[in-house]
Amino acid sequence: MLRFATVLALIASPALSQQASVAGTDGQNALGTVPCAANAGDPLQSCHAELRRRDDGSVTLAVQLPGGDVRSxxxxxGIPDSSSSPSPINxxxxxDIMVIFIEPGEVYELPKAALNTQ
Incomplete structure (x- = not known):
């Protein structure tokens, strides 16, 4: 539970929003880490992430995968409805955790509270 509280604190912290950006992101919003795995069967790792909020209420989570690719x-x-991958998402x-799956084996964990408006 402490791991998820730390993730939420990092993503929601305005102080972190001015630090260096994850590759392929704009660096203007909350930075932190989220647990992720790039391939089926891989253990979850701590992956750098940026949570970007838009004026229309939509949100983009950009995650730097192990290996350097960035998945948006x-x-x-508050519902993940698409990604930068052509594969299905659910x-x-x-x-309190939303687990996101992108076929064939990507997994991301995000505290539901991180998607709440601030």
Whole structure:
């Protein structure tokens, strides 16, 4: 539980929003880390991430995967509905954590509270 509280604190911290950006992101929003795995069967790792909020209420989560690629996940009304991958995306809620799956094996964990408006 402490791991997720730390992730939430990092993503939601305005102080971090002015630090260096994840490659391929604009660096203007909250930075932190999220647990992620790039391939089926890989253990979750701490991946650099940037949470970008738009004026229309949509949110983009940009995550730097192990290996350096950046995956963008797009949210509408707090639900991940597409990504920068052409593969299908789905999610499930496990308590206070949203687990996002992008086929064939990408996994991301994000505290639901990180998607709340601030």
């Amino acid at each position: 996940i797009y949210f509408t009304d 999610h499930e809620i496990r308590g």
